[in-house]
Structures are given as structure tokens and as C-alpha cells.
Amino acid sequence: MAAAITLAADTPALSSADTGFMLICSALVMLMTPGLAFFYGGMVRVKSTLNMLMMSFISLGIVTILWVLYGFSVAFGTDKGSLIGWDGDFVGLSGIGLTQLWDGYTIPVYVFAVFQLMFAVITPALISGALADRVKFTAWAAFIALWVTLVYFPVAHWVWGAGGWAFELGVIDFAGGTAVHINAGAAALGVILVIGKRVGFKKDPMRPHSLPWTMLGAGLLWFGWFGFNAGSWLGNGDGVGALMFVNTQVATAAAMLAWLAYEKVRHGAVTSLGAASGAVAGLVAITPSGGSCSPLGAIAIGAIAGVLCAMAVGLKYKFGYDDSLDVVGVHLVGGILGSVLIGFFATGGGQSTAKGLFYGGGLDQLWKQLAGVGGVLAYSLVVSAILAFALDKTIGMRVSEDDEVAGIDQAEHAETAYDFSGAGGGIAARSAVPAPVAQDSQKVDA
């Protein structure tokens, strides 16, 4: 994805087909955020279900506004020192013509901007899975606003903006393994190292309250991911988008099967949570790599991610950090795997001509990928930890221990996910029936 709004002499004409395809892809990516909310929402306990949903949903509000105001300009405006972009016409999306095309493509700038907006929305939502049950909602909202401003918008420029250091170095990130998944996973790790563990971590059982929700969410993510991945070639008709679609499907299938096989060997059972998690791990891993590997390479990348991510989710118990829903284990580890494996599996026949180690390319692409991974990981981890620390010292990041134990839904949202008054709360439910309103009584009297 190249930046710069200037129209080159050979700029292709606007294509209705490409534009329509990209609008649909944008809508598919939008669906991933509520899908993620279901994926995460099913994995938490009953008492914090709504909070988990809201942590994703609020991103649709906050990030959308900031993206239009200045985010698009920072991410995809004219490069400033390889670190950020800026373009006055992008501020408020105010200086853009209806039929003005995105540089080198057949789709309007507006379409590119809205497609990229959906990536910006889901990335902070991914972080929320690590923070389940314990973060003040206002602090989370402030974190999202600051994090996209200081981390996501610049990192998107590094990776995808013309002039960004990773882009210029030749780091391959087809649809966001670096900018989205490593970025979110590293941020999650940075924040949880600051805010600490849930009350009862490693002591109380914290079983998922609705695995059907989690399966539904994983299914929606898988579906939306076709827009995320295949759409990232921006409707360009040279077949790479179609290759990406195929690779997305096969890597995800391979990762699910690999995770389940690992589970069967290691724990003796084939679980639904494992199937959902394996699928997401495969989707994450193929995101950066799917435009540059073959379908057989995608199967290998998916299978590797399925097994290693299944192993990685246990790291939190080993090292004692409370990554509630395994954002580090799935997104950070899966993102790193997908990005680094490009250095092995790139065929030179897809998104770029760069070849990986297995295709005679030597170590050249591998070290570039490692540089991209390392740079984004370190920046996101450090800045996110500093942001969490600053918010904790000012408005406070965590709810009180009492509220956490009683349930964050009630404390932060004055709601609960389910009405259990029919089961065991019969007396309370009867006394809570509202008295008939005065008007009705008068009608009866009359």
C-alpha cells in the first residue's frame, strides 16, 4: 500500500468494480470488531461479559472520529522523517475530491481511507482481551485515544506509508501482521505488566462463560478476515488478492487442525476453544505472509502457528503475567511467526519479488522481517507501558478490588449481561414488579 495523494501521469481510471469490492471489504473488516467482541465476550466470566463487549465496541466510536480528524493524515499523509505522515488535505478528510484516486490504484481516496479506518478500529480492540475484568472503562477509553494517536497511526505509517522506515527497508506486511497484531500484542503485554493480575489469578477458576459465543465470534472473524486480507491488495486485478484469499483459508484450516492435534496429544481432548483459538492464530500468522507465499507455504505457516501459539498460551502461567484471554499468546506470537516466516517462505512470485531462505533468497528478507518485528514490538511495548503507567497515576487504571470481585459490569456499566431473577431470585423479582401507574387505575375506576 503506497501513500501520497499526487496523481501520476499514468494513474489508472476509477474502477466501479474495484471500488465496490473495496467498500464490501471495508464492511467485512468492520464486522470483525463486533466479531472480536463475541470471541472475547464468551471467554470471560458472566459478571464481566458486557464490559468485554463494550471494550471492543467503544473503539468503533473513538477511533473513527480520531481517524477522520487526524489519524489518516498521520498514517498516510506525506512522509516526515520516516516516522509520521502529514497532509493538510487529509485532516477531517476535508480536502479530498469525490473521484480523486488513491495513488496508483483504481479506488477513490475515500474508499482507501475507510478501509484503513477499520484496521485502526480493530487494533486497539484486540488489546482489550488481555485486560479483561479489571480496567476502568473511562481509563480504557482514554487509553484507546492516546494509543492510536501515539502508536497505531505512526506505526501504520512506518509499515505501509511511502517513506515510512519499515516500508522503505522492504519489510513485508501484507495486511497487518506487524502494524496490527504484533503492535496490539506488544501493547497488551506492556499494559498488563503495569496494571497487574486479576484478583484470584492462578487460584480461582476463570472458565469461559459461553464457548458458543466464542465459536460464533471466531467464525465472524474468519469471515471478516477475507475482507481484511484479500482487500489489502486494494482491488488491484493482478491476482495477488485472490492468492491472499486462498492462503487465508488454507492457513486458517491448517492452524485449527494443528492446534487441535497438539491439544489431543498434550491434554487428551479436542476442545471448541482450541478450534476457535487455532483458527484465529492461523488468521493472524497468514496476515503478513499470505501475499508472498504459496498455498503450500500457507499450510506450513498455519500449522506452525497453530502448534506454537497453543504452546505459547501457557507462558502466562509460567512467567506469571495475567494475559487474560491470551492476546500475547495468539496475536503477538502469531504475528511474529507470520512476519518472520516470510523470510523463509516468500516465493518471489506474489506481492514482491523478494525471496525467502527456502526459495534461494538467502537471509536478506529474513533480517528485514526481524528488523520490522523488533522495531514495532519494542516501540509499542514501551509506549503502551508508559501510557498505562501515566493513566494509572492520574485517573487510575483499575477498578476497586470489591468491584472486580462483584463484577465489573455492575460497577462500570450499571447493567448485567443476563437476567437470572427467574432462577433463585423469585421473591426479589416479585417485589420488583412496578406498581400500576396512576392513569391505569383511574381508567379502571371510571
Place this chain on the structure above:
Amino acid sequence: MKLITAVVKPHRLDEIKEALQAFGVQGLTVTEASGYGRQRGHTEVYRGAEYTVDLVPKIRIEVLVEDEDSDQLVEVVVKAARTGKIGDGKVWAVPVETAVRVRTGERGPDAL
């Protein structure tokens, strides 16, 4: 009088009810319960984290009977509740001093 209490697998409720009716029992009380016996509960695995679920769902059935029916009724319940697998539950009988039918005030065996 005796109070027969059975804590058994929920899916055996219908068989036990039918057996009690066939025996001539007029009324019973059923409550949802949870618990474990000698073999404890079961293990669940979530992303590799194993949780031991000790308290498994049970039902608790209570029946008041006259002394002379007690032993036979315990056998009836045990037979109807048995699956032969782990977790079939327990049945026991305890003496009851008084029973009163609330509607009429009848006492003792007349209240059953």
C-alpha cells in the same frame, strides 16, 4: 415416620418418580443440588489450563414415609437411581418426630 433422602443423578428423576408412584407414595419434594462423592468431579481443559470441577449437578429427592415402609422404599429408590457408573449418588433414611399437614392440621402418619 422416616424421611428418605436421595441425592442422585438428575436424569434418573423420571424413573425414580415412576417407581415411587408404583409403590404408592403420595408426594415428594425435588430440589436441584450439587456435590461430589468419593470419586470427586471431573477435569475441564481451557487452552491447556486444567480446572477440576468438584461440584457436579445432582437432584435431591425427599419423601416422608411410615416406619414399616422405610427399608423397602430405600430399596425402590436405589434400584431406580442406579446406572452402575460413578456418581450414582446416595440414599438414606432418618427418623422424623413430627409431620403436620398445613391445610388440615392433621399430625403424624395421617399427615402423609
